[in-house]
Amino acid sequence: MTVNRISSLALLNGVLGDVGASQKQLADLQGQISSGLKSTDFKGIDGQVEQYSRLEAKIREAAGYQESNRIGLARLETADIAMEKMVAVANEMANLMIQARSSTTQGSLNVGFQLREKFKIMTGHLNATFNGKYLFGGTNTATAPVPDSTVVPSVEGVPDDTYYAGSGDDITYSADERTTYDFPVRADNEAFQNIFAAINLAISGFEYNNDDDMAAAIDLMQAGQSGINIARADLNTTIIDVRTINDRLNATEIHWKGVKESIVNTDLLEATAKVSNYEAILQATFAVYARLSQLRLTDYLR
Numbered sequence: 001m002t003v004n005r006i007s008s009l010a011l012l013n014g015v016l017g018d019v020g021a022s023q024k025q026l027a028d029l030q031g032q033i034s035s036g037l038k039s040t041d042f043k044g045i046d047g048q049v050e051q052y053s054r055l056e057a058k059i060r061e062a063a064g065y066q067e068s069n070r071i072g073l074a075r076l077e078t079a080d081i082a083m084e085k086m087v088a089v090a091n092e093m094a095n096l097m098i099q100a101r102s103s104t105t106q107g108s109l110n111v112g113f114q115l116r117e118k119f120k121i122m123t124g125h126l127n128a129t130f131n132g133k134y135l136f137g138g139t140n141t142a143t144a145p146v147p148d149s150t151v152v153p154s155v156e157g158v159p160d161d162t163y164y165a166g167s168g169d170d171i172t173y174s175a176d177e178r179t180t181y182d183f184p185v186r187a188d189n190e191a192f193q194n195i196f197a198a199i200n201l202a203i204s205g206f207e208y209n210n211d212d213d214m215a216a217a218i219d220l221m222q223a224g225q226s227g228i229n230i231a232r233a234d235l236n237t238t239i240i241d242v243r244t245i246n247d248r249l250n251a252t253e254i255h256w257k258g259v260k261e262s263i264v265n266t267d268l269l270e271a272t273a274k275v276s277n278y279e280a281i282l283q284a285t286f287a288v289y290a291r292l293s294q295l296r297l298t299d300y301l302r
Contacts, residue, residue, distance in 0.1 A: 055256050062253040065176050069246040072173050075130045076239045079185060082128040082135070083232040089122045090195060090228055094221045097202050101214045111206040116149075119199050123149040126187040136187040137166025145187035157201040157216055159193035175245040184234045191227025194220045 093115060100111040123146040128135050137145035145166035153160050170182035198220035205213030 059253055059256050061177070062249045062256070065174070066246055066249050066253070068173070069175055069242055069249070072175070073239065073242055073246070075135060075183070076235060076242065078128060078130045079135045079183075080232065080235055080239065082125040083185065083228065083235060086122055086125045087225070087228055087232065089118055089125070090221070090225050093118050093122075093195075093199065094218070094225060097198075097214070097218050097221060100206055101211070101218065112203045115199055115203055120149050122195070126192065134166070135183070136185060138183075138186050139169045139171050140165075140167035141171070151196075152200045153197050156204060157197055157213070157220070159190065159197040159220070161188040161193055163196055164188040175242050176249060179245060181238055181241065184238045185231050189227065189231055191224050191231055193224075194227060195224035198224055 096111065096114055096118070126136050126146045127144045133141035134143065134145055135141075137143060143165050146163055147165050148163065151163040154162055164187055166187055168188070170184075170186065172180050172182050174180050198217045201213050201220065202217035204210070205217055
C-alpha cells in the first residue's frame with residue numbers, strides 16, 4: 001500500500017514494526033512446537049550454554065560410571081557364584097573328614113581319594129574367570145591363581161600360600177567420582193590357606209591313622225569354613241554397595257537429563273498459549289493498520 005499522508009507515516013511504520021516482530025515471534029514458536037526444541041543451535045539458549053555443556057558432561061560421566069559398575073557387578077556376582085560352590089564343597093569335605101575320623105572302617109571310605117577329588121573341584125572354583133580373566137588372583141588376571149591342587153604347605157599342618165600364583169595386590173575399581181573399592185577376595189585368603197593345610201594334613205592323618213592329625217585337620221577345615229563365609233559376606237556387602245551407588249547414579253542421570261531437556265525442549269503448553277496470544281496481537285494490529293490506512297487529515301484535527 002502507498003502512504004500518501006505524511007501525518008499517518010509514523011503510526012503506520014510503528015504498526016508495521018509490530019506486525020513484523022509478532023510474525024517473527026509467531027514463526028519461532030511454531031517452529032519450536034513442530035521440532036520440539038527451543039532452538040537448533042546455542043544461540044537460542046543464550047545464557048544457559050555453560051549450564052547445558054556442564055550437564056552434558058555430567059550425564060556422560062554418570063553413564064560411564066554406570067557401565068563400569070555393571071561390568072564390576074557382573075565380576076562380583078560371578079565370584080559370588082563360585083564362592084557359593086566353594087562353601088558347599090568345603091562343607092562336603094568337612095563332613096567327610098568327621099565321618100572318616102569316627103568310622104571304624106576308614107579304609108573303606110577311601111578318604112584320601114575323595115578329599116583330593118573334592119579339593120580339585122574347589123581349586124577349579126578358585127580359578128573362576130570372567131571374560132577370560134581370573135577373578136581370585138588379584139591384579140594378576142592372566143595367570144590361574146591355583147595352577148596345581150597338589151602343592152603342599154612348606155610345613156605340614158601349617159597354613160601358607162605356597163599354592164598361590166596370583167598377585168598380592170587387589171584390583172581397585174571406581175564406583176563413582178568419590179568411591180573406590182577393592183575386589184574383596186583373593187585365593188590366598190587365610191580361609192583357603194586353612195583349607196589347603198587341612199586337606200593335606202587330613203590325608204596324611206587318615207593314611208597313618210593319626211588321630212591327633214585328624215583332629216587338627218578338622219579344626220583347620222572348620223576355621224577355613226568360617227573364613228569362607230566371612231569372605232563371602234564381604235563380597236555380598238560390596239555387591240550391595242555398588243548396586244546402591246549405581247541406582248543413585250541412574251536417578252541422578254535421569255534428573256540431569258530432565259534439567260537439560262528443560263533448557264532445550266519446548267514447553268508445548270506454554271508455547272501454544274503464546275501462539276494464541278501472538279495471533280490475537282496480530283489480528284488486533286492488522287485491525288489498527290486497516291483503520292490507520294483509511295484516516296484523513298480531518299480525522300487528526302477532530
